[in-house]
Amino acid sequence: MIPTIYFLILSAVLFVMGTVGFLIKKDLITQFMCVEVMLNAANIAFVAFAASTSSFDGQIIVFFIITVAAAEAAVGLAIILLVYKQKKTIKSEDSSLMKG
Amino acid sequence: MREIFWLIPFVPALSTLILAVFGEKLPKKYISFQACGAVFISFLISVYSFIGLLKISPEQYPVVKNLFSWIHSGNFQANLSFQLDPLSAVMAMVVTAVGFLIHVYSIGYMAEDRSYSRFFTLMNLFTFSMLLLVMASNIVLMFVGWEGVGFCSYMLIGFWFEKHSAANAGKKAFIVNRIGDAGFLLGILFIIVYIGSTEFVTINNAVAGGSLSSGLITLIAILLFVGATGKSAQIPLYVWLPDAMEGPTPVSALIHAATMVTAGVYMVARMNVFYTMSETAGFIVAIIGAITAVYAGTMALTQNDIKRVLAYSTISQIGYMFIGCGVGAYAAGIFHLYTHAFFKSLLFLAAGSVMHALSGELDMRKMGGLKKYMPYTYPTFLIGAIAIAGVPFLSGFFSKDAILTAAFAKGQYVVWALGILGAVLTAFYMFRLIFMTFHGKERINPEVKKHIHESPPVMTIPLSILAFFSVIAGYIGLPVVLGKNVNWFNNFLKPLMHPVHEAHLRLGTEWLLILISVVMALSGIFIAYWFYLKKPDVPHKLVSRFPFLYKLLYNKYYVDEAYDKIFVKPAIKGSELVYRKFDLNVIDGAVNGTASGTGFFGKVLSYFQTGLIKDYTLIFLLGAVILLGLLIF
Secondary structure, three states: OOOHHHHHHHHHHHHHHHHHHHHHOOEHHHHHHHHHHHHHHHHHHHHHHHHHHOOOHHHHHHHHHHHHHHHHHHHHHHHHHHHHHHHOOOEHHHOOOOOO | OOOOOOHHHHHHHHHHHHHHHHHHHOOHHHHHHHHHHHHHHHHHHHHHHHHHHHHOOHHHOOEEEEEEEEEEEOOEEEEEEEEEOHHHHHHHHHHHHHHHHHHHHHHHHOOOOOOHHHHHHHHHHHHHHHHHHHHEOEHHHHHHHHHHHHHHHHHHHOOOOOOHHHHHHHHHHHHHHHHHHHHHHHHHHHHHHHHOOOEHHHHHHHHHOOOOOHHHHHHHHHHHHHHHHHHOOOOOOOOHHHHHHHOOHHHHHHHHHHOHHHHHHHHHHHOHHHHHHOHHHHHHHHHHHHHHHHHHHHHHOOOOEHHHHHHHHHHHHHHHHHHHHHOOOHHHHHHHHHHHHHHHHHHHHHHHHHHHHOOOOOEHHHOOOHHHOOOOHHHHHHHHHHHHHOOOOOHHHHHHHHHHHHHHHOOOHHHHHHHHHHHHHHHHHHHHHHHHHHOOOOOOOHHHHOOOOOOOHHHHHHHHHHHHHHHHHHHHOOOHHHOOOOOHHHHHHHHHOOOOOOOOOOHHHHHHHHHHHHHHHHHHHHHHHHHHHHOOOHHHHHHHHOHHHHHHHHOHHHHHHHHHHHHHHHHHHHHHHHHHHHHHHHHHHHHHHHHHHHHHHHHHHHOOOOOOHHHHHHHHHHHHHHHHHHHHO
16 A cells, blocks of 8 residues: 555645645636645545545545535636636736735 | 601602603693692691691600612611701791792793793702702702702703803802802711711711811811802802892792702701801801801992892891801801791892883882882882891891890800991891882883883782781790790700800890890981982992992902902813813824824735735745644644
């Protein structure tokens, strides 16, 4: 059996990639994909723990996360579409109405 | 005896409540019926209680009726309780009897007024407060009544508040009274702290038993007297009473002549043990009373406003009552209070009748020769004037004489001499008023003269009843020269008073004193007759001879102006300064500072609010890392 630590390293690498990608990319779609990558990094960590402790808790949480991610994708893409309709751009720097 | 005397204050209270709530909707006839009826019922209960009091022996005084415990906090206790003893019985009867007659008179006097129900509501409220004051069995409840009458006085002086001077006079009365009340309240607090009880019986026993040091007794006595000078318009706090004449005349008669202004005398008599135990305090009371009696008398000499003359006369007569209390003759002081209530309210009501006839004219220079137009008012006014002047066989003579004799017997010759001087002045200014108003040439405005008329019976009948009492009221307190035990009034009140060493004069001296005061009173009347009827040019000559003196008296010694300069103006200036420096800077500064401080912090924090989602994420990430670090390490 593959040791759990490998899965965790993979998960951490994916998560950091997602985070960094989210921070440095300017495109809303790419950023959105980065968020998905982070979610899936978390999923990997959950299933890895579930397998090593042979309990179902982790797997249940993964199902929840997949469901939420699907819903989020629908809402998120709709928002991005509307932002594009309004501003004719999907660069995240251009949406800064909440600037204090 | 059935203890129903506690109902005496509550009948007018109930009437007040009904009038206050429904007064505007009730017909005038019903309002007058209820207001007068309530006071009359109180009067009947007072008489009934008084008769009951005569039946029990003096050892059982006072009868206390405790309704319920009102304040109970630690050692301090005050009950809603009433007491009946000779002093409160006499006061309750005077208040309700005179009050009833004045209520009836008001029906005629106020008939045309817009705020008819407000007037009677306040009059009933006043009667309630005054009865609370005189019947309370503890000093805290008495203070409630004391403030209650002050409030009603304020409301009724400013009854015609559309008139600027009336509103101001009300304010002045209220503020000057507050100064006196501060002293009174301090006295009460001292009593509570050092005696620990508020009940009059306990206070009396404690002080008489010697549980207080003499210095403390003097201090408390003087503080209480400060309150009395405010309420009873004595030097130096008398200034509000002449201005109080802005109120309707029945108010002047009831509040500012017969009842409320004598509350101070009642209070001193109630706390007589303090003034007997402390020679100093007693002397201060007597000398203040004597000086006020003369001082106010001199100011009455030059006034031309008919009500103001009577106001100064009231101040002067209350001075006499304080002479009585100060020299230990409390019964004589209360006796004068009782006779004064009749003849002074009579004089005020008669003056009101004159005003009524002359369409509100107050200036005596525009009167004269009214005798033939007012066949009822003139004789009653004359009886009142004779009674107050101290002419023998009328009530004022007996009471004034009792006070002056007591002062002489106590060896206070200065006080006695001032009292005699005051008696001359009283006789003079009262008859000056009579001669200027009812005799001599008519100086009436022709426009006014067309409407001149005698007042309706609802006004003249109370006048006649008061005149009747002004004549006979004195016969319950005959001077000692007529026999050993003829002064029934004195004997009736005696059980209440802390025993005083009574100095007895020889019979010859007593007769001589009476003779002197009678001669003085008659000479005062004669001088007035000479000045104002025989030789009307004499007063003018005197004025041109002593212009300075005349101006001084005419302007009331410039006391109002001096108070204005010394107290009122600096107070206003000071408040303005405080407003500018403290209110605007410190208080407003604190409020504005809070607002601008919040704004400043908001501005600083808003720099972090870039509106860029990445920056938020970065901060969020940093926070998550820090939290994680804290969890791990």
